[in-house]
Amino acid sequence: MTLPPTVLVVAAPSDLSADLVVRHLSEHANVHRVDPNDLVKPGVLRMTGHADDKPLRFELADEHRTTLSSAIVSVWWWHPDPPDGWAQAESRAVLEGLLYGLEGVLWVNHPSRAAAARSGPTQLNRAANLGFRIPDTIYTNDPREAVNFALDHGGEAVCKTLLGHSERFVPARVVTVEEIEAERESIRKAMHYFQQPVQKVYDVRLTVVGDRLFPCKVSSRGGDLDWRAVPEEELSFEPISISLPLAQKVRKLMGLLGLEYGALDFAVDAAGTWWYLETNPSGQFGFVESTTGMVISRAIADHLVQSAMANRVFTPDGGHKASSGPRKPRKAL
The missing domain is CATH 3.30.470.20 (ATP-grasp fold, B domain)
Incomplete structure (x- = not known):
């Protein structure tokens, strides 16, 4: 039996952006959308994986379809809800471990790469090395350094966060030397991120x-x-x-x-x-697409299908494996 190339979508069930992409994907590929938290709901999402002397393999099944790991050509990991409690966390860890074991699969984006790329200092350093214009930036828990930085930039600095707050959105804001002076003790208790105002x-x-x-x-x-x-x-x-x-x-x-x-x-x-x-x-794109008409969701769908299949060969047993050749380089504009 030939296994159809399958795009695995890992997303929260109520995500509208995921809905847009899945709609486009369904026109050109077999799509299996899963919510990792369903693994703890009896019978809703069933998963069985095998690790032995053969290649790692698994099967995902729900009321709509069954997917074998050998059929997966790409994975779109898009804002799945965080696990709630030990059972969901343990189940998520197993799912991630089995998915990470897949070879020759296109990830958009691989969670570990996304986590590493999220680092602010890393981003700014690499961007600067490529010639981007970067606002002067410091990371410090020394209030004297924070005050001197603001003084160097007209008595003000932009205060930002690297990580999202678990309970509320924390916007970037301009702070004055006086405000920094007043928060000396708070600055000593945690690293702070200050940037030159643009x-x-x-x-x-x-x-x-x-x-x-x-x-x-x-x-x-x-x-x-x-x-x-x-x-x-x-x-x-x-x-x-x-x-x-x-x-x-x-x-x-x-x-x-x-x-x-x-x-x-x-x-x-x-x-x-x-x-x-x-x-x-993992920045949201739905508001850009809805207000400008730019077809971002279709581009994501196309990338998950076309780029994933570009360097694959079809095996006699109906599976899909990555070719031994290198991936095609990114095109110039």
Whole structure:
């Protein structure tokens, strides 16, 4: 029996962005969407894996379909809900371990690569080495260094976080020397992330899918520092062009970070300089697609199918294996 090439989608059941991509995927490939937390619900999602002297293999089954590991050509790991309790955490660990054992499979993005790429200092260092414009940045738990940094930049600094807060969204904000002085004890208790303020005129959210770039200009009525904290009705989104040299640097950065997908944020000043701020390996794209019409969800679906199958051969038993040849290089713009 021939095994159909299958794209495995790991996502929360109520994720609208996942719905968009799955809809496009279903037009061209066999799709199996799973919620890892269903593994602890009797009979909802069944998984059996084998580890012996043969290659690692497993089977996933629910009321809709059964998927053998040898049929999986790509995995889209997209915001699955975090495990709640030991049983879900243990089940998630087994699922991840079996999936990580797959060879020749395209991940968008592989969780371990996404976790490594999320590091702010790593991103800024690699971006700087590629020639991106980077705002002056320090990481410190020394209030004297924080004060001196703000003084070097006109008495103000942007205070940011590297990790999302478990209970609330923490936007970036401008702090003054006086505010830093008043929070000396708090600064001593944790590392803080300060950055040079950029006198921006607008922001850019650049969504990258494989070789394809989707730059979106983001403007707020009040020129807010962190547009993510602004109500959507007070923002405007529109497609914008990106220069060839910058596009080439973006693709190189994605390669260095090991990412197939990323949402990059830039602040653009009055001179037209794009200041690189960060790359989110799992940044949302639905709001960009819905407001601009850019077909990001279709690009993700195409990448999961076309790029995954580009270097695969079909085996006599109906399985699909990666070819021994190298992956095709990323295309130039």
